[in-house]
Amino acid sequence: MDALSTAAAPATAALLEDFSLEMTGKDVPRLEEARDRIPAGTRINITFLGNEDLDTRLAAARAVRRLGYTPVPHISARRLRSRSELEELLAALRSDGTADNVLVIGGDPATPHGPYDDALALIRSGLLQSYGVRHVGIGGYPEGHPAITGPALWSAIEYKTAALARRGLSGDVITQFGFDADPVLAWVEALRKRGIDAPVRVGVPGPAGIKRLMTYAARFGVGTSTSIAKKYGFSLTNLMGTAGPDRFIRALADGYDTRRHGVLKLHFYTFGGIGATSRWLADFRTGAGN
Template identity: 30%
Template sequence: MALFNFRKRETTTPSNGAMEAFLQGYSIEVMPRTASKVESFRDLLPEGTRVYIAHIEGTPIEEMVATAKRLNDEGYPVMPHFPARIIKDAATLENWIAMYQGEADVKQALLLAGGVSQPHGDFHSSMQLMETGLFDKAGFTRLHVAGHPEGNRDIDVNGGDAAVMEAARWKQSFSERTDAQMAMATQFAFEAQPIIDWVNRLNAEGIMLPVHIGIAGPAKLQTLIKFAIACGVGPSLKVLQKRAMDVSKLLLPYEPTDVLQDLAAYKAANPDFGIEQVHFFPLGGIKTNAQWAIDNGGDATKPANA
């Protein structure tokens, strides 16, 4: 297996082909309020792009379902968030699933704890959602779970790194007994090496869930730093902090070129590396992110795993 030193730029810049291959089948995230400002997603996203719908606390389920229906009608596979801590009980979960399926033909879901500290009801983790058996009962074809290359504040505070890895092992085990395809969609990070080390560690621990790596799309530096701190991004935040200290770059928008080039180079040299796809968080706007993806070779007309 080839080895790369990802701290030296000259060894990590891949050919255009490597970047294009790495971006194939990328997914992207929207919220109902941002989706409502897009006249037509067909003007932005290539056919077949998987679109996650983020469910922020306080967003009515009716708005989530309406957004899912609209995207489905425009021809995009939809993957809404199911945040465990804002779902009151199993009856509520079953109702949400029925609404999504009945009105928007949803067959995919991202299951996560959710960004609230105190549960609204019976659930506090994505594992509890899976244990209900309701997604398998409803015939969901794909379930994604959250991954955290730089740790998870919610889990770390209680059990440290061992608890994070134990949760990942549980999800691996569940993937072997569900009919749905599973993958791990991650929090965004700004540096390749911690991501590479984390994915390789998962595989060494026998956790073979494909990784859909979270990447922050182009945005103003101040915007990214704000979101990164709020979302608990770890040591790779220093990439942004270092950039903020350079007056010549302070006002220039951040672009994820460096981290994606490094990951694309590693993937090209190590085809079995566990990253399956790129998942964009369009923190600087979905139009900006979609155009950047097109300009850098992203073409989601043939998703790797629809």
């Protein structure tokens, strides 16, 4: 199936509706350059990096809003040093009109810098809705997590979705990226069987250098066997080229059944830059990718 017919396929079109992107606080100039290729209203997630300060994150959220997109600031639980630091962030987001949507994650530090051990602690604090948050994204890990067992991951996502519902907050699940659609679809089906019907945004690596993709995969415990790499479209013996998610998205669309998987969307991790990802998306959506 060529790019044009694939892009026109109903399942692929459904996946590509309302896709979301990810950026860092320092990516504002790249986002401005790409604005003609990104649909208005697109959800843009803003990471919570340890080497970026509050002002950088807030400025990025304001820029996303100014450019006509929906800012989704990340809040990293274990990076927060105090309740007052969380309140300062939320108050600033509310003042800027960028507090409606957030994503809460545990974050990288093995030991919390303050009182919040994980994303659930942020939800249970009651502060999110107090400062105007209405929609909360949470993480999902179809291939597991290098530091958390499978049963603990399932318990966590069940507790978080229940806690959001009790507080009247809507939510969605954004998954870790991967190179194989099969475990993603199996995980989503298992999620639905557990009674969790929140929309799932499947993590997709935007086009990037293969070596860079391998680095991120190793960091996050993503499978990269020879067979998986071949299925995705690259070789582990040649890391000098680049790879895009064409085959992954087609495979996801082929296996997508709304009766078993519910609402699925795509979330692009812009490892190769937001410009490269937006160009790839524009080509793929119009069928000009090949």
